[in-house]
Amino acid sequence: MLPFTIEKNSQFGRFAVATHNIEAGSFLFDEIPFAIGPNIRTYCCCLECYCPVDGTASGTRCENCSWPLCNECSKLSEFSAHKRECEIFREAKCKFFNLPDANATCMQLDCITPLRVLLEREINMERWKNEVEPMEDHREKRINSNAWKEDQQNIVGYLLGPCKLGQRGITAELIHKVIGVLEVNAFEAKTLKGTFVRCLYPRLAILSHSCTPNTTHAIHPSDNYSLKVRATVAIEKGSQLFSCYTYTQKGTLDRQQHLMEGKYFQCHCERCLDPTELGTHFSSMKCSSCLFGDVLSSNPLDSDANWICNKCSQENSAESIKEMLKALQGEIDNANSIEFLENSLEEYEHLLNPNHYIMTSMKNSLIDAYGHINGYMLHEMPDILLKRKIELCDELLAILDVFERGMTRARAMILYELHTPIVLYAKSQFEIGNSTKLKYLKQLENAREILNESREILEWEDENVCMIIWGARKSQENLEKLIASLKCE
């Protein structure tokens, strides 16, 4: 039985309400996708396994229908993903048109995922009616947009014309509905080969959006792309379940723009309404007038609203703020070394709040770099840099504890990055006589706790895609051994 009931109101449309108290980490539900297929505006890929295929005349094709398949899949005696559309294309004699060059975007593949939804509908009408039909497609906002006109020609026209889907009772309205449902609701998943597909999970779509969600989901490509949803924090009976339709580690302006352009709504969550983003100052700039205050948007939901200093009340136009952010972002987009990132962090300190998302993304890049690039591998890092990595992880975690609370993948990744420098720093300090054995043991046990929490969360992922799980398991084994040997001495 599902742990939630479905309710409806004008703000959220359909939404999910917990039927009982839910503990952090609890499994909530799983589901298999209604359909899986290539992303929109994608490169040319195999219609069975989604690996890249040469789209020019020299690429491999399906013997039956002439559409792209990789070498391996073209030899299969029976298809799974490609099966139904293969019959449609063959019967209607709809040939694939070779691309002029191998790097061109393959617009012809835009029709594949909608077609798969339509064909699944025919054999699974009950699930269509109960789960997919009620999904939001924002027809009224999409109609007559440029994308709509492009879809009309490229997808609707193609499926009804050459593919003759009209003979199966499929209408232009239905195809536009499917395109809209996919556009608003589909999730991107990574295949076992590391490429990307989009999947439609109707049950997950019932959960409303929040920029501080209380659930998380993992897609398991090695288990038919099944989706598993869990609570990241404790959820009280009667509370709403939220997932996040955008990126929690973007500022309010960017999140609002992404949601409006891709999902056609404005978010009114607590975080979006608060100019300080729940006290984190994730979008706050430093005041150039008093050099002391934080400059905040006077209305975070209006991207044209003025920004005002919270100490001296100096006003800045939205335009000047956006220009400055664009310039700073442009500078760090080309960041290519630890030195550059560290220098930029220092330089930007008088322009941005230390928690600003640009600062945070630089800190994230540094966490990824320390311990992973030549000259900075963990075992060659001096204590001062080990401490620096620990400090950066702590700063990141403080922000994630607000935006990605509880048992989330983002926290798990940072916790994983944090545990090794703690171990190495503690070891080094013990070896040079700066700490006692007791203190050393305590630090190791702290690292073990951090690693355990990380591993517990990572175990929810598909181990064939999320390779870091293997690293976490191995680290745990080594750390247990180290602690045990120290206790024996």
Ligand SMILES: [Zn+2]
């Ligand atoms: Zn293939």
Ligand SMILES: [Zn+2]
């Ligand atoms: Zn085929």
Ligand SMILES: [Zn+2]
């Ligand atoms: Zn929000």
Ligand SMILES: [Zn+2]
């Ligand atoms: Zn000021």
